[in-house]
Amino acid sequence: MHRIRLVPAADLLVLACLAAVLALSGASKLRAREETEDAFASLRVPAWMPRRLGAAALPWLEIALAAGLVASPSRILVVVAIAAAVLMATYTLLVARALTFDEPVTCACFGRLGGHRVDRLTLVRNVLLTGLGAWAVEVAAGGGSVPGAAGALDRPGWAAVGAAVVVALVAALVAAGGRPVEGAYGDAELDYQRTPIPFARLDFPDGTSQSLRDLASTGARLLVFLSSGCGSCIRVSEHVDDWSARLAPAVDLVTVYTSGTTEFLHHDPDLVALDPDATVRAVFNIPSAPAAVLLGADGLLAGGPLGGRNDITQLVEDVLAELESAPDAAT
Structure with missing residues (x-):
């Protein structure tokens, strides 16, 4: 029964x-x-x-x-x-x-x-x-x-x-x-604390390598982390050329991939840097792409790390607003 x-x-x-x-x-x-x-x-x-x-x-x-x-x-x-x-x-x-x-x-x-x-x-x-x-x-x-x-x-x-x-x-x-909020790599309610750019290196398709600090020593750099295994990254990549043109010459944009796969690239390949062992991702505690970090020319982080297409877009717009309000100020 x-x-x-x-x-x-x-x-x-x-x-x-x-x-x-x-x-x-x-x-x-x-x-x-x-x-x-x-x-x-x-x-x-x-x-x-x-x-x-x-x-x-x-x-x-x-x-x-x-x-x-x-x-x-x-x-x-x-x-x-x-x-x-x-x-x-x-x-x-x-x-x-x-x-x-x-x-x-x-x-x-x-x-x-x-x-x-x-x-x-x-x-x-x-x-x-x-x-x-x-x-x-x-x-x-x-x-x-x-x-x-x-x-x-x-x-x-x-x-x-x-x-x-x-x-x-x-x-x-x-x-x-217990689930972390997608795209949040810190407490947005806290004031942003600028910290020194960490020791890590990026490789470039021409075979050269450069540390993050050396990369930013001649000017601010916006690192945009992308991946061929991420649909949202494709949407971000479609805006990269436009962002790069609008940010220049005050800020240079660099796209960072963990491998040499370029099948989903929708931007100028000259902007590409490689992080083959995901070392740079690790030092910034970036779990997944898309993500972004702004390196200041003074050797300190100026923004990020943050993740998600909307947050990256907002970071770019914030930087552009700063540049427009103070066109002669150093970034």
């Missing part, structure tokens, strides 16, 4: 959980269209899937699948569950492939929610979601559905479902509480 009562509860939890993940993901992507497009680039989705069209359609597909998982009778649910399982498996394959790339990958898999760094934990999460999709297919194939499971639940069954929901919410709140 106990086993019979638990089957509807399990069916309901599996389908509702998968539907909730898809609905949350789809709704978040609707509010993060550009981030979703960037994810297509970061994960190197095959060219036959247009980035803009895919980013526009994917949120609605996820929301439709979520609704279908909750509302469909078992015969229709089989098709919906198979589609959801295939989608989850596709995500898992893309993430697994991304882990083989030379540079770290960032991906807004849940829009603006959650951490965006693709790592082994991301793969584990997606494998579990793929398993949940397969379980949903099994539930549907066995004649299960959300309406049917809800109608078959008795009081102990509802108690089991309620307890599982509470546990899931508590776990989600605990995990969210």
